[in-house]
Amino acid sequence: MATSEPLRLAALYELGLLDTPPEERFDRVVRLAKRIFDVPMVAVNLIDEDRLFTKSAIGVEAGGSTPRDISFCPRTIETGTSLVVPDARQDPRWARNPLVTGDPGIRFYAGAPLAAPGGELVGALCLIDDEPRDLSPTDHALLEDLARWVEVELAADADALQAREIQKRLLPRHPPVIPGYDIAGRCQPALHVGGDYFDWHLLDDTLLQFTVADVMGKGLAAGVIAAGVRTALRATARFNTLSDAIRLTASSMQDDFDNTGTFATLFTARLRPSQGHLEYVDAGHGLALIVHADGEMEQLSSRDLPLGSDLDTNWQSQESRLAPGDTLMVVSDGLLDIYPEPDDVLEAARKLAASDRTAEQMCDRIMDASIGHEVADDLTALVIRREPSW
Structure with missing residues (x-):
């Protein structure tokens, strides 16, 4: 027929x-x-x-x-x-x-x-x-x-x-509604399916956890590992400290990392919106920063290793604060295909944070920066902006 x-x-x-x-x-x-x-x-x-x-x-x-x-x-x-x-x-x-x-x-x-x-x-x-x-x-x-x-x-x-459609469904559809905060995220795979993802979810009424992760490589295999990391971290986050949640996630995914010969860099944090208190773990990611209201920049990084590199790693959480008027940006290393020099990344972030754009517009601007460049890696951005009056 x-x-x-x-x-x-x-x-x-x-x-x-x-x-x-x-x-x-x-x-x-x-x-x-x-x-x-x-x-x-x-x-x-x-x-x-x-x-x-x-x-x-x-x-x-x-x-x-x-x-x-x-x-x-x-x-x-x-x-x-x-x-x-x-x-x-x-x-x-x-x-x-x-x-x-x-x-x-x-x-x-x-x-x-x-x-x-x-x-x-x-x-x-x-x-x-x-x-x-x-x-x-x-x-x-x-x-x-x-x-x-x-x-x-x-x-x-x-x-x-x-697979790309399935991966898209794993990304958050809408940002959480938190008074005084503007939140957005974007993910643009280099191929049909990528190894990047971003996520956010409320652990309770007073605590937001958000994550940007980047699995080494791209394509379907990286996408499968990224989905596993997301699921494991969500499952462990609610009942464990931030450091323990990372440790348990790494442990549960270690066989997959070993079998595929890959690893994942990850930045995850818990934000207490009322005070702007930020607890974070940087697992080899190194691409998160706060642009303060006065234009000063604070990089949120550590010497901790990526997930999958060493099961004995003891990931340590650190603290910062998102004050009124501050903007937090977390991106994946696809941005380095656009700005090879770290200073150029920082300057672009500072200018973007100083603009009147919303978090959604800022994420779109980061994605648009790839136009005209050969971006060989996935590109992901997450922006959290605290309103000046809060």
């Missing part, structure tokens, strides 16, 4: 591949197909509502678009089977097609449909030649095998996007 066009398009858009640059994982299939079939043109094409987008190609422009109504590949998704045209000039269905009579002068075409993980046909792997030819039964089977390879990569995208 054919999939309806709206469902097919929804599956295509969910992959998030339209209008994206070529990727080696698809280029690899294209190169192999060219060697096997000895054709001048090979492409992985995705079929949108009114156009064909070329995700990866040899012999034609990758990243380009072709009107759907003149393209060969849409016929493969209409029939649901591979399409082979031995000589387009001799085929009445295609003889007057502008892609045959003009550039690129298609004579031979063979395309195998590509299915999304749900079975919806979203594109085709196609072979093109400017000379007539045909495919043997063995060639047909090889083309189908290569198409299945492309589908594996499409499924990997779908899994990553689903």
Whole structure:
């Protein structure tokens, strides 16, 4: 039974591949197909509502678009089977097609449909030649095998996007409403899924705990470890001191850290809003600071190691105070891709805190700073601003 066009398009858009640059994982299939079939043109094409987008190609422009109504590949998704045209000039269905009579002068075409993980046909792997030819039964089977390879990569995208949605749901949806405080956070993964996260929750009516953590690496594995750290810290925080909560979290996650060869830097703190009293633990993070109302800056850091580096570490809590008019900022090391020099980070923070922006606007400004830079790491920011009158 054919999939309806709206469902097919929804599956295509969910992959998030339209209008994206070529990727080696698809280029690899294209190169192999060219060697096997000895054709001048090979492409992985995705079929949108009114156009064909070329995700990866040899012999034609990758990243380009072709009107759907003149393209060969849409016929493969209409029939649901591979399409082979031995000589387009001799085929009445295609003889007057502008892609045959003009550039690129298609004579031979063979395309195998590509299915999304749900079975919806979203594109085709196609072979093109400017000379007539045909495919043997063995060639047909090889083309189908290569198409299945492309589908594996499409499924990997779908899994990553689903994981990203799950990770997004683990982030707080709304900041806690605390009179006299403006609170916001943002997390921008470098890939579909990242190893950064931020969190906040009220331990009771008088105590807010908040965290920024950064698992070494990025991608799905880092995201899984980050989710585990978040869950363990939330579970241990309510009934333990801050230092003990970190120790118990590290202990419960140690096997995962060992098995993946990773670790996590973490800054977590407990804020008593009525007094602005701040108790914090810095586990190798080093990227938290308070910009005081008078412009002076206080870095909140320690010599304690990240979680996963040494189970015998004794994480010590320290104290500070968030006075009226002060702004607390905690960021992840993705910001260092934008400001390589620590002094530049401090100066940017000072200027941002001196602005009239809300905490949400400040987080957005930090995220926007990545525009125009090659940010290879996840970028996370958490801002807590105490109103001057409180």
